[in-house]
Amino acid sequence: MATFRIGLVGLGNMGTGHANYLIEGGIKGAELTAVTDVRPERLAEIAEQWGEHIHRFESPEEMFRSGTVDGVIICTPHYDHPAQAISAFEHGLHVLIEKPAGVYTRQVREMNEAAAKSGKVFGIMYNQRTNPLYAKLKDLISSGELGEVRRTNWIITDWYRTQSYYNSGGWRATWAGEGGGVLINQDPHQLDLWQWTTGMMPTRVRAFCQFGKHRDIEVENDVTAYVEYENGATGVFVTSTFESPGTNRFEVSGDRGKIVIENGKLTFWRLRTPESEFNANFKSGFGQPECWKFDIPIQHGGGQHKEITENWVSAIVNGTPLLAPGEEGIKGLTLSNAMLLSTWTDSWVDLPIDEDLFYEKLQEQIAKSDSAKKADHYETLSVKGTH
Structure with missing residues (x-):
């Protein structure tokens, strides 16, 4: 061959x-x-x-x-x-x-x-799909071990970046050069894993992006987004580039308990009885399902x-x-586009998004982008790698 x-x-x-x-x-x-x-x-x-x-x-x-x-x-x-x-x-x-x-x-x-x-x-x-932590989370959810997903929460604020980092290239942190900030540069892996592990895309998004917070940049570097899913579940995604120390904690709650990925560990709080079944049958007022805590063993590696x-x-x-x-790249990008569009329009955004409206709003930002940085972008358009 x-x-x-x-x-x-x-x-x-x-x-x-x-x-x-x-x-x-x-x-x-x-x-x-x-x-x-x-x-x-x-x-x-x-x-x-x-x-x-x-x-x-x-x-x-x-x-x-x-x-x-x-x-x-x-x-x-x-x-x-x-x-x-x-x-x-x-x-x-x-x-x-x-x-x-x-x-x-x-x-x-x-x-x-x-x-x-x-x-x-x-x-x-x-490449984060090769990380055994997220592969195991996907397995536990898709196999039904967690039951129906009810809530997702990801706090990913350990993308610390200094002003000198942003100053290292005129293309960095500009609408003309990168097309966005933390969502497009640092968070594509998390936005992908968020939907890949759960197997769910939201039906609508309401987000609040702040631009140039504590940094002299054009683009978003502080985001809090709330999402709703078709099955009634909700989710929150919080990210920034100026917090130190930051946090990276992904929590998924389901009918059979809760799974948390943090500090390189996957912990499963598993209910002996599904919450929906316990709630239907319990008649004594105050009470909770019996819960067992497991630190799920994870294989080392991931290529x-x-x-x-x-x-x-x-x-x-x-x-x-x-x-x-490659076709799945549009999913995480849809989430980041929806968060920006929600902020720019100060309203809810339904998925799939209005792609023409997003493009129009993006062009408005590019038109206001610093001209010197914009020129530098076009001079180096095909040179620099990502990140």
């Missing part, structure tokens, strides 16, 4: 990270054969570091039509992901994109349609980025089911 040939689009931090394990032979049956970056000096460094045998291209389009790759990993800025993925599909290539899928759902929906039309394997780098890439290659070569299908 021929070796699967991978090309990298963008050699910022993330692209370089992927290149390192590919060059070391970390993905069985695959090799890095080509790279593209808009910086000639970066391409020259690649020739010195990794050898002349790796093809180097000044543009993604040039690499896509070169015949040197079978699939590509896209590691460019957020706005570029959909357009570059669509182009790759049109050239008959398999695609793995870095998160987030894009900045607004309208462009991501177009990417998903192009993927379906192409028949190629499409993945997204949701993170490398495992997602390995799974993507295996899906192409062997037909293995994808752990993180």
Whole structure:
């Protein structure tokens, strides 16, 4: 069987990270054969570091039509992901994109349609799906161990970022450069895991985003969102980048108890009798179901980025089911778009969202974005990796 040939689009931090394990032979049956970056000096460094045998291209389009790759990993800025993925599909290539899928759902929906039309394997780098903690939570919920989900709460405020971090690049924390703040840059994994582990998307969202709180930036860095689900369950999502020390606690309450992930542990408070059954039968006034506390054993490991890439290659070569299908990137992005739209309109937002209205509101923010930072964004559009 021929070796699967991978090309990298963008050699910022993330692209370089992927290149390192590919060059070391970390993905069985695959090799890095080509790279593209808009910086000639970066391409020259690649020739010195990794050898002349790796093809180097000044543009993604040039690499896509070169015949040197079978699939590509896209590691460019957020706005570029959909357009570059669509182009790759049109050239008959398999695609793995870095998160987030894009900045607004309208462009991501177009990417998903192009993927379906192409028949190629499409993945997204949701590497936290390989984390055994969240895989176990998903298993406990989907198997019915927790019973029907009644409430979800995620406090994720340990994304601490200083002003110097934001000042390190003119594209950072700008509407023109990144398309948002904590929701689009730091939280895509949590927004994905929130719906992936529970198997539920909200029906409507009411959110309160604050922009540039305690930091000199344009975008949201403090968010509190309330959501409602079709089965009557509710949820809260709280995130920020200025709290120290921060918290990372995900709690899911169900008919059979409560599960909490915090400090690298998964704890299950399991009711001996489902709450709904206890409530229907208990006649003595005050009382609660008998509850047992378990610290659920979790396997160590989780292959993170490398495992997602390995799974993507295996899906192409062997037909293995994808752990993180690219089409699912629209789900977490829908949540972040809904939170921003709710704030901008000061109202509830029903899902699916009004994609045209979100795009219109986003363009209003971009129009007000600092012009110097906006220019810097367009000069470096295809250079920097995510984060």
